[in-house]
Amino acid sequence: MALTKRIKCFKYLVYSYVVLLMVTGAAQILVGTILLWGHSGYYGIVQNKLWAPAAILLCLGPITFLLCWMGCQATNQRKRCLLGTFIAALVACICIQFFICGWSLAMRESLPTSVEIFIDDSFVEFLDKFSRTKVDNLHLWNRMQSQLQCCGVDGPLDYRRLSLPWSCCSRPEHAYESACDTHYKRGCLSVVSEQIRNRLLFTSLGSATIAVVQSLGLFCAVHLAILFGKSENNHNISNLNKKRQQQFLPLSIQDKRHDMPSPLSLSPSAPGHRIIKSSKPPTMPK
Structure with a gap:
């Protein structure tokens, strides 16, 4: 019972975490679009360079929305493998954003x-x-x-x-x-150079902030996956114990259980009496 309550509690926490991920996904799309739009004013002069960090941040937005769908499906259907895939993909996206942060700062230092x-x-x-x-x-x-x-x-x-x-x-x-x-x-x-430096700094800070926010609920998702695993193990153990109990019953009890009629073949005729239904209808005297 305690395990069921813990699973229910962490399911609601993961749902809240998915909502937070949707907000960060929208922020990724918004920030990436603004940065690329600002860069378009002089992209021909700098030969279309220095736009890659903002473009990658923009592409991570739809990927985050896809991960939100995956997390909801895994939580609803209690699929541990799908939830593990959701966690692994989310960790990869967070690492990419931290990489964007460092990459943008390195590009900023190489200016002008x-x-x-x-x-x-x-x-x-x-x-x-x-x-x-x-x-x-x-x-x-x-x-x-x-x-x-x-x-x-x-x-x-x-x-x-x-x-x-x-x-x-x-x-x-x-x-x-x-x-x-x-x-x-x-x-x-x-x-x-100053505008590019400011945009790269904004890209670095934006990606780092979004990555930190997305990391806040990872513990809940990981703990829920662990609870799903414990629930599956308990279910398997209970089924195995039932099979073992049936195997170690005395043969006489097992034979009696096989010989007993099913409850469906019994119908009450009077209080305290039961009549076993026969499969053949009674013959009428000629």
Whole structure:
């Protein structure tokens, strides 16, 4: 009886834990989407690098929802193997998130060196095209300089012998024209590097926080799996004891049990009397 009560108690705890996992799964999807959306503003300049941690965090969201379904099924049907698979997969997801945390911090420490190479190459291509046409108003560099309020890689001096593009002007007189009175002073390398550093830090903190929250209920799931195992062992032992008791009964008692009619063949005719029903109907005298 005590074991049954403990199983019932931990089943409710696991249900609560599954609800918590659903919340963390939604948080993974939300955080990953926000980070990838912010990275899309300059993904072409950094050659689509530094997006992998946020993408992996986003993919873990649907996987967490799948694990929630698996945990509910294992708890409802009292399947120890399925519950063990749920625990193992959840531990793997938690380890992956801690790996994302360390990976993001390592990538953050390598900035701005890794970003500088990509930005320099992209800016050289932009200068070459700008010096020949000067009409590519929708170029990624124009959009980035206008949105981030920066100019060039290190500053406006990067356009030495060229007129500044309209995107470097803080208050352009005419849209998409190069002539301007004031322009942005800071370079885009420092701005992009700082934004990437902040997003990587947010990725690291978000993944670590979600992993810690998901670890809170692992004890309940593991303990419930242990209780399921004890319940199965007790059931098997009781069945084995019943078989052994039947085997060690005296032969005379076993024969009597076999010879006794089944209760279905007995029908009461009067108080205290029973008549055994015969399989053949009584014959009528001619």
